[in-house]
Amino acid sequence: xxxxxxxxxxxxxxxxxxxxxxxxxxxxxxxxxxxxxxxxxxxxxxxxxxxxxxxxxxxxxxxxxxxxxxxxxxxxxxxxxxxxxxxxxxxxxxxxxxxxxxxxxxxxxxxxxxxxxxxxxxxxxxxxxxxxxxxxxxxxxxxxxxxxxxxxxxxxxxxxxxxxxxxxxxxxxxxxxxxxxxxxxxxxxxxxxxxxxxxxxxxxxxxxxxxxxxxxxxxxxxxxxxxxxxxxxxxxxxxxxxxxxxxxxxx
Amino acid sequence: xxxxxxxxxxxxxxxxxxxxxxxxxxxxxxxxxxxxxxxxxxxxxxxxxxxxxxxxxxxxxxxxxxxxxxxxxxxxxxxxxxxxxxxxxxxxxxxxxxxxxxxxxxxxxxxxxxxxxxxxxxxxxxxxxxxxxxxxxxxxxxxxxxxxxxxxxxxxxxxxxxxxxxxxxxxxxxxxxxxxxxxxxxxxxxxxxxxxxxxxxxxxxxxxxxxxxxxxxxxxxxxxxxxxxxxxxxxxxxxxxxxxxxxxxxxxxxxxxxxxxxxxxxxxxxxxxxxxxxxxxxxxxxxxxxxxxxxxxxxxxxxxxxxxxxxxxxxxxxxxxxxxxxxxxxxxxxxxxxxxx
Numbered sequence: 033x034x035x036x037x038x039x040x041x042x043x044x045x046x047x048x049x050x051x052x053x054x055x056x057x058x059x060x061x062x063x064x065x066x067x068x069x070x071x072x073x074x075x076x077x078x079x080x081x082x083x084x085x086x087x088x089x090x091x092x093x094x095x096x097x098x099x100x101x102x103x104x105x106x107x108x109x110x111x112x113x114x115x116x117x118x119x120x121x122x123x124x125x126x127x128x129x130x131x132x133x134x135x136x137x138x139x140x141x142x143x144x145x146x147x148x149x150x151x152x153x154x155x156x157x158x159x160x161x162x163x164x165x166x167x168x169x170x171x172x173x174x175x176x177x178x179x180x181x182x183x184x185x186x187x188x189x190x191x192x193x194x195x196x197x198x199x200x201x202x203x204x205x206x207x208x209x210x211x212x213x214x215x216x217x218x219x220x221x222x223x224x225x226x227x228x229x230x231x232x233x234x235x236x237x238x239x240x241x242x243x244x245x246x247x248x249x250x251x252x253x254x255x256x257x258x259x260x261x262x263x264x265x266x267x268x269x270x271x272x273x274x275x276x277x278x279x280x281x282x283x
Numbered sequence: 284x285x286x287x288x289x290x291x292x293x294x295x296x297x298x299x300x301x302x303x304x305x306x307x308x309x310x311x312x313x314x315x316x317x318x319x320x321x322x323x324x325x326x327x328x329x330x331x332x333x334x335x336x337x338x339x340x341x342x343x344x345x346x347x348x349x350x351x352x353x354x355x356x357x358x359x360x361x362x363x364x365x366x367x368x369x370x371x372x373x374x375x376x377x378x379x380x381x382x383x384x385x386x387x388x389x390x391x392x393x394x395x396x397x398x399x400x401x402x403x404x405x406x407x408x409x410x411x412x413x414x415x416x417x418x419x420x421x422x423x424x425x426x427x428x429x430x431x432x433x434x435x436x437x438x439x440x441x442x443x444x445x446x447x448x449x450x451x452x453x454x455x456x457x458x459x460x461x462x463x464x465x466x467x468x469x470x471x472x473x474x475x476x477x478x479x480x481x482x483x484x485x486x487x488x489x490x491x492x493x494x495x496x497x498x499x500x501x502x503x504x505x506x507x508x509x510x511x512x513x514x515x516x517x518x519x520x521x522x523x524x525x526x527x528x529x530x531x532x533x534x535x536x537x538x539x540x541x542x543x544x545x546x547x548x549x550x551x552x553x554x555x556x557x558x559x560x561x562x563x564x565x566x567x568x569x570x571x572x573x574x575x576x577x578x579x580x581x582x583x584x585x586x587x588x589x590x591x592x593x594x595x596x597x598x599x600x601x602x603x604x605x606x607x608x609x610x611x612x613x614x615x616x617x618x619x620x621x622x623x624x
Contacts, residue, residue: 083518107521114515120376121511121566134509134520182512186520 034221040089049075050245057221064236065225071242073225107135111188115195122168132185153185172199193224209235307577314584319354352481357587358580360546363493363538365579368553370500373507373568382539383550386446387422391543393450394418400461412488416540423532476549476602489545496537504569551609
């Protein structure tokens with residue numbers, strides 16, 4: 033088991049952001065985390081990464097309690113792509129992706145392994161063509177791909193991404209989901225928050241549905257996205273459409 | 284792109300960086316030598332250089348007691364301010380951050396003035412820099428809080444204006460209470476910065492304190508690189524963001540405090556130098572901190588030479604020259620930043 037969340041709770045002041053969530057993230061699977069705005073999706077990822085202190089429960093990573101992990105070793109094990117991330121100086125793309133190798137590097141020049149990881153990550157994210165361009169010369173979608181390559185370059189065995197599909201065109205959204213799947217095939221435990229339910233349903237092995245900080249459903253997409261859950265959590269229902277795109281209508 | 288391309292790109296980049304560092308070092312040394320050789324007393328270079336070693340005669344006295352401290356302090360002050368500017372810009376991911384603009388130098392100046400004009404500096408030679416560093420620390424601590432709350436460019440510069448004006452007002456207040464009749468006229472010296480009439484005693488404290496401060500700043504390069512991706516991503520990359528912030532704050536306070544105790548409030552060096560060096564070394568903070576120290580040393584030495592060529596009578600102050608160059612540059616930077624999204 034890659035990551036085990038054991039009854040975790042997080043409190044923001046008086047407001048509970050997560051209440052008693054338990055889940056297990058397995059190696060080789062893509063887990064989609066869905067829920068309305070403010071359901072606690074980002075907080076769940078941050079809590080599992082140790083970026084958010086818990087008011088209750090424990091997190092285990094690769095069989096070891098999160099608190100027992102040295103900071104550097106944990107950074108090599110878990111890669112995280114925060115929501116709406118930016119590289120705030122107009123650096124060349126290649127150097128931004130190289131930042132993903134920081135947990136593996138000291139002060140010196142990047143090793144051959146670092147360079148290969150960067151080139152590979154850029155290639156996989158379809159960003160090799162603009163490897164030498166500067167971040168400020170790219171579109172929002174291209175920057176999003178570069179930042180995703182940054183997270184991939186780490187080569188960690190757990191990969192968390194918060195809303196990686198935002199800003200991407202439909203073709204690159206699908207490519208992103210393929211990438212996540214490919215990453216999972218290498219044995220990585222992937223967890224990703226998504227707003228697009230069809231994307232989540234089609235490309236995730238497992239789905240966690242959050243509402244108001246509680247875990248409402250946890251299982252294969254067909255179970256987790258049952259009509260009753262959709263109605264209860266999102267107040268929507270499947271709508272028949274002639275394009276077969278998997279449309280929804282508001283309830 | 285394949286791996287060979289990547290490695291070629293990086294190798295080429297590295298050696299070019301090393302060349303530029305060497306060029307900056309030569310430039311700084313050249314200006315320092317010029318600063319040593321040019322002065323009110325017109326001695327030939329050979330007399331001054333032999334005098335520096337032997338210490339004999341009038342030339343020896345001038346070389347060892349006046350010219351050497353002045354040239355050395357120009358290098359130390361420049362390195363301290365250039366390095367502090369690069370680190371602050373890295374921490375705030377903001378090209379407008381700098382010890383002068385953020386009010387750190389003005390607060391250090393206040394500390395120095397309090398130590399000097401209330402007779403505290405006379406007790407031990409370390410009191411003056413200690414007070415200047417304490418003043419700088421207060422301003423830097425406010426910056427720490429600002430960076431923790433994720434303050435943007437505007438908030439940072441406005442806070443700098445407030446801190447700077449407050450420190451300047453308190454400096455004026457302190458001087459008006461002082462028993463020294465020349466205090467008010469000397470205030471100008473503190474507010475604009477000068478390397479006039481410095482002695483080797485000033486070098487004795489400024490050098491080690493700046494070295495420790497700059498060492499702390501240099502150690503933050505990797506962390507500041509990570510912070511360019513934002514705090515969350517930096518933490519997930521294993522960077523202890525609180526430690527990086529703390530080191531920048533203490534390092535800037537030590538380096539800027541020591542520089543200000545020796546030369547008064549010299550502004551804009553930390554603003555101009557990193558910006559000029561970015562096209563040569565790239566945007567990554569880790570690549571800029573050390574070159575900015577050398578660049579700052581070159582710039583302050585050059586300014587010191589320039590002001591003695593413009594006004595050999597010694598009436599022109601160092602801070603006037605750096606502000607004449609730096610302030611229009613600051614405005615230009617703001618205009619440019621406003622145009623970019």
